[in-house]
Amino acid sequence: RKLNKNYAMSIYDLGELMTHNKVLINHLEAYADKLQQRVDLIDSYVEIMKEKIARAQRMDHDPPSCFSFMRHMQFDWPNILWYLEQQPGEAQATGISLLYSDLPTTKDLEETLNGLWRIQTIYNLNGSDMAKGLLMGVQHNYSTTPFEGYxxxxxxxxxxxxxxxxxxxxxxLDLYQADEDYWDLYEQQGLSAENLYELYVEVLNNLSEDKERPLSTMIETLKRHPKNHNLKRALTRLEMSHRIGEEPQEQESEDQDDFLDCCSRECRRGSRLYCLYNTTATAFLRLAPLKMELLSLDPYVVLYHDVLADREMSLLKLMAQRDLVRAVTYNATEKKHSEDPNRTTKAGWLDPSHNLIRRMGILTEDMSNLDLERSEDFQVLNYGIGGHYAVHPDFFEGSNPELPDRVATLLFYLSDVPLGGATVFPLLDLSVFPKKGAVLMWYNLDHKGQGMEKTIHSACPVVVGSRWVMTKWVNQQPQLFRRPCLRE
Ligand SMILES: O=C(O)CCC(=O)C(=O)O
Ligand SMILES: [Fe+2]
Structure with missing residues (x-):
C-alpha cells in the first residue's frame, strides 16, 4: 500500500513505516554484500597479478614466455580497469533512492515534537522524567541521547x-558531559559542545536566569579539553553575554488549560445519575437491552457498554486502514476544509453499502432512536503521536454551509488506550476514558435545534497506544417525528 505520509498523524501508519525501514535495510545489506564481493574479487586479482609478475621476472625471454607476458599486459590490465569502473550495488542504491520521497519530512518531525510538547503540557510532565522514558509513572523502553535532547x-x-x-x-548537556568517548562521533553527526552551550545560554537568557552554572561547568570542561576549539569559542560567547547581561526576552504567557484537568483523571458528575438496561429506545432493545450509563441529563450524554464485539471492531479498523488520510476541519474564514494542528489524527470513511456497516447503522438507530437518513457516513479515526482534537463543538449553527447540522454524535471506542486519550467535556466537568466496545452518545442541539455550547468537547492527547474510534454524526433534518422541536 502506498502510504499517505503525514506519519505523525496516525500511530497505525507510523507502524507501516517500519516496513519501509525493513526494505531499506535489506537494500543496504545487499549493497554491503556487493561491495564485499568486489573487495574479495579485487584481492584475488592482486594475488594473480603478483603471481604473473613473479613469473615474468623469472622468464628466459623465450618467445612463449614473452608472449605470455605480452598477453597479460595487453589483456588483463584493461580488463581490471573496466571492472574498477563499474559501479557496484547500483540497483540497491536505486532501490533506496526510490523510497526517499516516502521518508518522513521536517514537517513530520515538527509534528512529532509538537505531539511530545502537547503531552508534556497537558499532562504536566517533567522533561527529565520524559527523557528517561518515564511517562505518568509508567517506565517505557526509552532514554534520550544528547542529540535527541538537543x-x-x-x-x-x-x-x-x-x-x-x-x-x-x-x-x-549532562549526557554529553558524561559521554566523552563519543564526542567525535557526535561532532560528525553535527552536534558540538558549541551547539549545546549556545542553546543553553539562549534558554537561560530568555528565562533571565543565572548563567554562573553553565559558565563554571564549561570552564571545568575546558580544563580537561584545552584543545577543543568549539568549547573555547562557546566559552568566549558565554562570557560576553554574561558580562553584557543580555536583556531577557518577553516570556510568552503560559496558557495552561486547567480547562483540561479532566484529561488526567476521570471526571464524573453528580449523584443523581445511574446505570440501567435500556429497553425502551427502540422495540429491538426489549429483546437485547443495552447497558447504559447516564453521564449527564442536560445536555444528555450516555455511555453504552459492551456494544461491539472484538471481531466487528477488527473488521471496522481493517476496512478503514486501507485509506487513512489526515483528518481536516472546516475553516469558516477560508470557507474550505483544511489540515488543522488542532486535529492530529487520520480518518477513513466507511462504505455504507457493506453489510457490517449497515448493521452498525441499525445499531446506531437502536441506541439513539434517531433516523440516520442523509447522515454523514461512519468515519474511523486513528490518532497520531500525542494525537488530539482540541475543544470544539460538533454542531455548526450555519458556520459550515456545506453540511446540515448534527443533532447528535455517537462515538464508538474501537480500542483501549493504555495512557491518555480521554474524551472530555470541559464545561460539564466530564471525562470518558476509552473502553474498547463502548459507545458514547450525546445531543449537540437542543429541542429547538440550537447548538448547546455545553457540549463542546475534546479528545485529550494520546500518551501511549494506538487510539481507534468511529464517529457517527447524525443529521438533524430527518428527525421531525423522532425528536420533534418543542416550544418553550
Ligand atoms: O475522539 C474523540 O474522543 C472525539 C472525536 C471528536 O470529537 C470528533 O471527531 O468530532
Ligand atoms: Fe467532536
Missing part, C-alpha cells in the same frame, strides 16, 4: 517554551 530543546526554544527547553537542554 533537538527537542531547540524546537521548544523556537516555540518560546523556554522553561521546558531548559529541562531538555540540561539533560542533553
Amino acid at each position: 533537538t527537542i530543546a531547540k524546537y521548544l526554544a523556537k516555540w518560546g517554551d523556554y522553561a521546558k527547553a531548559k529541562d531538555w537542554i540540561s539533560v542533553a
Whole structure:
C-alpha cells in the first residue's frame, strides 16, 4: 500500500513505516554484500597479478614466455580497469533512492515534537522524567541521547517554551558531559559542545536566569579539553553575554488549560445519575437491552457498554486502514476544509453499502432512536503521536454551509488506550476514558435545534497506544417525528 505520509498523524501508519525501514535495510545489506564481493574479487586479482609478475621476472625471454607476458599486459590490465569502473550495488542504491520521497519530512518531525510538547503540557510532565522514558509513572523502553535532547530543546526554544527547553537542554548537556568517548562521533553527526552551550545560554537568557552554572561547568570542561576549539569559542560567547547581561526576552504567557484537568483523571458528575438496561429506545432493545450509563441529563450524554464485539471492531479498523488520510476541519474564514494542528489524527470513511456497516447503522438507530437518513457516513479515526482534537463543538449553527447540522454524535471506542486519550467535556466537568466496545452518545442541539455550547468537547492527547474510534454524526433534518422541536 502506498502510504499517505503525514506519519505523525496516525500511530497505525507510523507502524507501516517500519516496513519501509525493513526494505531499506535489506537494500543496504545487499549493497554491503556487493561491495564485499568486489573487495574479495579485487584481492584475488592482486594475488594473480603478483603471481604473473613473479613469473615474468623469472622468464628466459623465450618467445612463449614473452608472449605470455605480452598477453597479460595487453589483456588483463584493461580488463581490471573496466571492472574498477563499474559501479557496484547500483540497483540497491536505486532501490533506496526510490523510497526517499516516502521518508518522513521536517514537517513530520515538527509534528512529532509538537505531539511530545502537547503531552508534556497537558499532562504536566517533567522533561527529565520524559527523557528517561518515564511517562505518568509508567517506565517505557526509552532514554534520550544528547542529540535527541538537543533537538527537542531547540524546537521548544523556537516555540518560546523556554522553561521546558531548559529541562531538555540540561539533560542533553549532562549526557554529553558524561559521554566523552563519543564526542567525535557526535561532532560528525553535527552536534558540538558549541551547539549545546549556545542553546543553553539562549534558554537561560530568555528565562533571565543565572548563567554562573553553565559558565563554571564549561570552564571545568575546558580544563580537561584545552584543545577543543568549539568549547573555547562557546566559552568566549558565554562570557560576553554574561558580562553584557543580555536583556531577557518577553516570556510568552503560559496558557495552561486547567480547562483540561479532566484529561488526567476521570471526571464524573453528580449523584443523581445511574446505570440501567435500556429497553425502551427502540422495540429491538426489549429483546437485547443495552447497558447504559447516564453521564449527564442536560445536555444528555450516555455511555453504552459492551456494544461491539472484538471481531466487528477488527473488521471496522481493517476496512478503514486501507485509506487513512489526515483528518481536516472546516475553516469558516477560508470557507474550505483544511489540515488543522488542532486535529492530529487520520480518518477513513466507511462504505455504507457493506453489510457490517449497515448493521452498525441499525445499531446506531437502536441506541439513539434517531433516523440516520442523509447522515454523514461512519468515519474511523486513528490518532497520531500525542494525537488530539482540541475543544470544539460538533454542531455548526450555519458556520459550515456545506453540511446540515448534527443533532447528535455517537462515538464508538474501537480500542483501549493504555495512557491518555480521554474524551472530555470541559464545561460539564466530564471525562470518558476509552473502553474498547463502548459507545458514547450525546445531543449537540437542543429541542429547538440550537447548538448547546455545553457540549463542546475534546479528545485529550494520546500518551501511549494506538487510539481507534468511529464517529457517527447524525443529521438533524430527518428527525421531525423522532425528536420533534418543542416550544418553550
Ligand atoms: O475522539 C474523540 O474522543 C472525539 C472525536 C471528536 O470529537 C470528533 O471527531 O468530532
Ligand atoms: Fe467532536
